[in-house]
Amino acid sequence: MIEYKKSFASDNNTMVHPKIMEALQSANVGHVVAYGDDSYTESAIKRFKEIFGEDIEVFFVFNGTGANVTGLAAMTMPHQGIICAESAHIQVDECGAAERFIGCRLIPVETADGKLRPEDIEPLLAVRGGQHHTQPGVVSITQSTEMGTVYSIDELKTLVDYAHSMNLTVHVDGARIANAAAYLNVDLKSITADAGIDVLSFGGTKNGLMFGEAVVFFNRTLSENYKYIRKQGMQLASKMRYIAVQFEALLTDDLWLRNAQKANAMARLLAKEVEGIPEIAITQPVQSNGVFVSMPKDAAERLLENYFFYPWNEEKGEYRWMTSFDTDEEDVRQFAETVRKACLRQA
Ligand SMILES: Cc1ncc(COP(=O)(O)O)c(C=O)c1O
Missing domain, CATH: 3.90.1150.10 (Aspartate Aminotransferase, domain 1)
Incomplete structure (x- = not known):
């Protein structure tokens, strides 16, 4: 018999959580309308609103790269750049998808611990208004960071307030935002809506789902064209119910x-x-x-x-x-x- 050892390589190597499997199985009956016009999706979105507040828009996608790239596409104009840590997943591990699909440059910043701070961003804004230069438009941070560190609420608010004061919007790659909330011992709303972030890629796959992530817009003016971006970006699931029910289960009983x-x-x-x-x-x-x-x-x-x-x-x-x-x-x-x-x- 082959001895099976659990890997310490990645939280992507795990099994699907049994509660998620159960949810998938329970949704596996009959026909429902495709592309998200179904009661499973409606119910999962309701659950998101209970957790993050009513004033949001939620869209389900297949994977984390898709969530980041399509979310960021909704936040940028072609002449703008996206400031991120040099270690950011969008910079290192997404095969240049953001640059190819959005057509915007990433502006990576070296950090010791994966976290961006206002003083990292300030010098990058010197090019503001110069027609020859990429114009910084968005700050994308990762929470928890790729280095396993977590922004405190104060760090988050300081960064977001600074970004907004400089007319930059803020995206959070939240592939592991659940781990950040658990570490800080706070609810999800405190480190997203209440901290003023604009758009969140909310992770599911690393926390028990088979597949699926959600793009959550707290700044609803940015979501106006997102449904078209998601479709063009090949992230619109026809059998949406199977992503939705996984999130419903994940967000039930604090799973x-x-x-x-x-x-x-x-x-x-x-x-x-x-x-x-x-x-x-x-x-x-x-x-x-x-x-x-x-x-x-x-x-x-x-x-x-x-x-x-x-x-x-x-x-x-x-x-x-x-x-x-x-x-x-x-x-x-x-x-x-x-x-x-x-x-x-x-x-
Ligand atoms: C920080 C971070 N963001 C996003 C992702 C999502 O990537 P994928 O497109 O593989 O789901 C990952 C996965 O490793 C990640 O670590």
């Missing part, structure tokens, strides 16, 4: 929160288990469901014989370990023990 809390707790446990290993250094604060470490290359290679995970910065010997809602304490302890052994053989 989104319980899943995120579990994933975060397992990352904290993992950090605690490995922090005493002399060869391991934790390189980012463990605030969501990622643990970033540096370790000797050959120890990492030995570990990779048993577990799959990704290097984050090969040059620096930095690696990323991710936990998820289906990571258990035993999985963490086994993994940490294997890390210890891999490092010992190094010594």
Whole structure:
């Protein structure tokens, strides 16, 4: 029998949460109208409004890249640029989709922890009004960041207020926004609508869904043409009910929160288990469901014989370990023990 070990590579490697499977199964009866004109979609949108407030527009899409790219397309004019962290998923991991599909430049900014701050943005606005230059139009941030860090409510508000004062709108890549809310111990509205953000890519896939993300507009003037953008962007699902019911289940009985809390707790446990290993250094604060470490290359290679995970910065010997809602304490302890052994053989 093949021994199955859970991966610490990505929260995309998980199973589908059983409650989501149940929801898919329960919707799998008969015919309903396609493209979102169905009662499942209506009900899921109602649930979003209960959580984020009535004054929003919600659209379901297939994946995170699609949510980011189509959401940002609704926020930009062709001459504008999108300011983002250099580590942002839109900059690093979406194969240039934003630039190709939207036709706007990304303006990446180097950061130590994946977070943007007003002082990072200010110098980029010097080109304002110059007809030869790309005009910054949007700030896109990731919450939780690609480095596992989380913007506090104060950091968010400071950034959003600054952006708005400079006539920039704010997009949040919330592939892991549930993990951020769980870490901050706040509801989803506090770090979105109440913080003044304009558009959110709300993640589902990393938090238990089979597939599906939502684009949530808090600034409704930006949503006017979104339905056309989504269709042109190939993100309009004909069998929309199967995305909608997954979100309905995720947003029922705080499943989104319980899943995120579990994933975060397992990352904290993992950090605690490995922090005493002399060869391991934790390189980012463990605030969501990622643990970033540096370790000797050959120890990492030995570990990779048993577990799959990704290097984050090969040059620096930095690696990323991710936990998820289906990571258990035993999985963490086994993994940490294997890390210890891999490092010992190094010594
Ligand atoms: C920060 C972030 N944004 C968005 C995505 C969504 O990507 P995908 O298009 O693979 O669903 C991911 C997935 O890894 C991510 O980590």
